[in-house]
Structures are given as C-alpha cells and as structure tokens.
Amino acid sequence: xSQQLIKVRPTKIELVKLKRRLSLAQRVQKxxxxxxxxxxxxxxxxxxETVKAREKLVESFSELYRSLSVASGxxxxxxxxxxxxxxxxxxxxxxxxxxxxxxxxxxxxxxxDEKAMKRYSMIDTSAYVDRxxxxxxxxxxxxxxxxxxxxxxxxxxxxxxxxxxxTNALEYVIIPSLQTTIDFLNLTFEERDREEKTRLKRVKMxxxxx
Amino acid sequence: MPxxxxxxxxxxxxxKGELKVVNSGLPKRRKxxxxxxxxxxxxxxCNDGTPYLFKRKELICLAGMLSTDEQESLLLPIIIEVExxxxxxxxxxxxxxxxxxxxxxxxxxxxYRDGKFRLYLPQLALIRKELKTTTxxxxxxxxx
Numbered sequence: 001x002s003q004q005l006i007k008v009r010p011t012k013i014e015l016v017k018l019k020r021r022l023s024l025a026q027r028v029q030k031x032x033x034x035x036x037x038x039x040x041x042x043x044x045x046x047x048x049e050t051v052k053a054r055e056k057l058v059e060s061f062s063e064l065y066r067s068l069s070v071a072s073g074x075x076x077x078x079x080x081x082x083x084x085x086x087x088x089x090x091x092x093x094x095x096x097x098x099x100x101x102x103x104x105x106x107x108x109x110x111x112x113d114e115k116a117m118k119r120y121s122m123i124d125t126s127a128y129v130d131r132x133x134x135x136x137x138x139x140x141x142x143x144x145x146x147x148x149x150x151x152x153x154x155x156x157x158x159x160x161x162x163x164x165x166x167t168n169a170l171e172y173v174i175i176p177s178l179q180t181t182i183d184f185l186n187l188t189f190e191e192r193d194r195e196e197k198t199r200l201k202r203v204k205m206x207x208x209x210x
Numbered sequence: 211m212p213x214x215x216x217x218x219x220x221x222x223x224x225x226k227g228e229l230k231v232v233n234s235g236l237p238k239r240r241k242x243x244x245x246x247x248x249x250x251x252x253x254x255x256c257n258d259g260t261p262y263l264f265k266r267k268e269l270i271c272l273a274g275m276l277s278t279d280e281q282e283s284l285l286l287p288i289i290i291e292v293e294x295x296x297x298x299x300x301x302x303x304x305x306x307x308x309x310x311x312x313x314x315x316x317x318x319x320x321x322y323r324d325g326k327f328r329l330y331l332p333q334l335a336l337i338r339k340e341l342k343t344t345t346x347x348x349x350x351x352x353x354x
Contacts, residue, residue: 035232045338
C-alpha cells in the first residue's frame with residue numbers, strides 16, 4: 001500500500017523531527033497494543049462467565065417455577081400468596097466500580113438480611129415453601145451477577161473497538177507515512193550527495209582539460 | 211497534515227492520555243487485607259478520586275489462604291505490571307505473600323527474575339478469574 005508523504009522541506013532538521021515523531025508514535029502504539037491485549041483477555045473471560053451466568057439464571061428460574069408450582073399445589077394458591085406477602089422486603093446491594101485497564105466496570109454485591117426471603121410462618125408452611133424461598137434467593141444472586149457481567153461485556157467491547165481504531169490508525173496510517181517520509185528524505189539526501197560528487201568530478205575534469 | 215508542533219502535540223497528548231487512562235484506576239494508597247476485612251464496605255480510593263470496591267467473597271478467599279500475620283502484611287490490590295511487547299506480565303511483589311497467593315491460585319510456583327515474579331498471559335487469566343477486584347493492572351511508563 002502506497003503511503004502518503006508528509007509535506008516537509010528536505011532538510012536534516014526535518015529528518016530529525018520526523019524520527020522523533022516516529023519514535024513517539026511507536027511508543028503510543030506499544031501502550032495501546034498492550035492495553036488491547038489485556039482488554040481482549042478480560043472480554044473473553046467476561047464472555048465465558050456471562051454464558052455460565054446465563055445458564056445459571058435460566059436453571060435457577062426454572063427451578064423456582066417448579067418449586068413454586070409444587071408449593072402452590074400443596075398449600076393452595078391463596079394460602080401461598082398470603083405467606084409470600086410476608087417475605088416481601090427491600091433488596092440491598094453494594095454498587096461500586098472496578099477499573100480494568102482504564103475501563104470503569106460496575107461491581108454489585110448483594111448485602112443485607114440473608115433471611116429476608118424466609119419471613120413466613122414456619123408453622124403454617126411446609127418444606128416446599130422453604131425450597132421455593134431458597135430458589136428465589138439463588139435467582140436474585142443470578143440476576144445481580146448477570147447485570148454486572150452484561151454491562152462489563154458492553155463496556156469492554158466498546159473500549160476494545162476504540163483501542164483497535166487507534167492501533168489501526170497508528171499501524172496503517174501514521175507510522176507508515178512517517179517511515180515513508182523518512183525514507184524519502186534519506187533518498188533525497190543520498191541523491192544530493194551523488195549530484196554533488198558528479199558535479200565535483202565534472203569540475204575536476206574541466207580544470208584538467210584546461 | 212497539521213503543522214509540526216501541532217502534530218507532535220497530538221501524539222504527546224495521545225501518549226499522556228493513554229497512560230492517564232490506563233493508570234487512572236490505580237489506588238492512591240493500598241490497604242491491608244486485615245483492615246479491609248474489618249470494613250463494612252471494603253474499598254480504596256483511586257487516583258481519579260473514584261472508589262474502587264473489593265468483593266468480600268474475594269477477600270474471604272484470600273484470608274482463607276493466609277495466616278493472621280500474613281493478612282496483616284498483604285497490601286491490596288495486588289499490582290500487576292504489564293510489560294510492553296512481551297507475551298508476559300510481571301507482577302510487582304512486595305514480598306513472599308503475594309507469591310504465595312498467586313502460586314496457590316495458578317497451582318504452580320512462579321518464575322522469579324530481576325526481582326519480579328513473571329506471570330504469563332494464561333496464568334494471568336487464571337488469576338484475574340479468581341481475583342477480579344483484588345488485582346490491578348499498571349502500565350508503567352518506565353517500559354517506554
């Protein structure tokens with residue numbers, strides 16, 4: 001691919017400047033590439049975890065529906081609903097952030113009363129309701145986990161895209177054009193040297209002829 | 211093309227910006243594992259002023275691997291320095307405790323070279339899987 005030459009005066013000072021720019025561009029490229037590899041690794045990790053979390057979520061919800069239907073069959077819908085009203089409580093979670101190579105990723109953790117789901121009467125209910133309560137706790141954990149992972153995946157993906165664009169711009173446009181210009185300047189200087197030598201030889205010949 | 215100085219300024223800004231962005235998550239001051247375990251919301255403050263939250267599950271997991279004395283000398287988050295253009299990262303370890311924790315997680319002893327423990331990318335992935343919040347990357351300008 002032919003690279004665009006940067007319009008500069010063919011002088012030694014310009015060559016030095018261009019070389020400095022090239023090393024700077026290479027430094028930036030190194031950092032961005034490293035960051036990209038780390039981000040990709042994290043992205044793949046999060047993607048794998050998301051798949052697992054999604055499976056877990058589906059599994060826990062189907063288990064919850066099963067146990068709820070068994071419990072409602074055993075106690076009757078009205079009685080179960082009355083008991084479930086007692087389990088209604090606020091869910092509290094700590095929300096914070098963690099930083100992965102410059103990407104701020106959300107972090108959630110469930111806190112609070114572990115027995116929030118078990119505030120129903122133990123005398124009037126059976127083990128089926130206990131099982132349903134346990135399943136609902138697992139569902140809640142799975143929802144929190146999937147929320148964190150899903151958002152992380154989104155943010156990491158966006159950042160990878162951005163980093164890739166910068167790397168590509170540096171790798172395929174900026175650095176090659178700088179290198180081409182440096183090569184062009186070197187060739188120009190060599191050409192000038194050759195011209196100078198030929199001129200001197202010609203002058204020498206003319207002097208000798210006289 | 212922008213004029214020379216502007217062009218260089220753009221590259222310099224890009225370089226500074228990249229370093230700033232990648233290192234913005236570094237903690238101002240690290241905390242001891244024992245201190246974090248005692249906190250209600252275990253966190254450290256980052257360079258950009260944002261709180262960096264630790265997962266209690268991870269802290270408990272770390273505490274399970276270490277004795278009480280070791281818990282009182284392990285600073286968190288564990289900093290992992292990424293080397294430029296290398297298929298490896300070097301973990302900056304203040305002592306043997308980090309090495310003990312990391313080698314326990316990856317299930318093998320770590321390579322020790324130039325005063326640092328070497329971690330290869332697959333090992334790093336394993337560590338990050340277990341210790342998401344208790345480890346932190348740093349892109350050192352010294353590698354430039």
